[in-house]
Amino acid sequence: MYIIIVGGGRLGYYLTRALLDEGHEVLVIEKDATFSQIINNELGSVSLHGDGCEAATLEAAGSGRADIFITVTGDDEDNLIACQLAKHKFNVPRTIARVRNPQHEKVFKKLGIDATVSTTNLILEHIKHELPSHPLMHLLDIQEKGLEVVEVKIPPGSTTIGKQIKELPLPADSILSLIIRKEGKPTVPTNSSVIQAEDQIIAVTSPESEDELRAALIGE
């Protein structure tokens, strides 16, 4: 696939390297001549020096034949405008934008960006997961369906320990998919599965039911 990346900072650099390793054709557009040169020296001539928000640059990058267009600069507004340009002027089929301000995710979606990745939210999630007071972690957003895959870890002392799944007041739109035990193999939960301390339960849910799901599983 031909993939264009806007932004040759640290994220752009490592993304380019990873995509090149997978065998894709990659071009990084970078505003800073020095950064652009460094990428060209280290990764082979894969960087174009220019402003990814300008039509002339995207033209020179051959955006018309790009399969995916990814923006990873540090500015949300630049990421949005570059993606819109790629989408509306060059008809790139898939646009992906990095978002720093988590509030902007819904803005980007409303404005037609195909996928967003909120780096701030990702880091927050991982830090929260390390805190004992936050037993729920987002593993994956299924953006098109409005669903998410989450993991709930059962803290020792939860009132649900020893209970069967069928006894728990689970939200109707949440499905428990997997139980990962401290010992033994992961199992697919059934109605008669019994909750144990330290279980990691993988579930599919709507974002609205997330709090209810967590409360049902750990017995708040």
Place this chain on the structure above:
Amino acid sequence: MMKVIIMGCGRVGAQLATLLDKEGHQVTVLDTKSYSFRWLPADFKGTALLGHGLDEVTLKKAGIENTDVFVAVTQGDNRNIMACQIAKHIFDVPKVVCRIYDPLRRDLYITLGIEAISPTTIFAQVLKEKVEG
């Protein structure tokens, strides 16, 4: 009387705010630096609000939910475009006007339904007439 939010209190933003304020409109000017508000006259009756125009909390504080007009005149084309799209598509502001220096970018966003003005094009035209006149 209209409610108007102006994002960016530079020379243009401040002068527009002053004009509309004199005509009795309810004006709120947004800027990220309080130093920018020095452009506003001492008798300015509107609101000068410190904050980022791409931030939903700031926009709500500025009263975007019931404003009649939103104008974006910061130095950044992309910032102006993004703010105007938020005003138009998220908050349904009836009239949204955007300054875009880059004429090509302006053309694209006109086709996407954003009312945009390019001072570059207008000023070049004025200069051309001066030169020829």
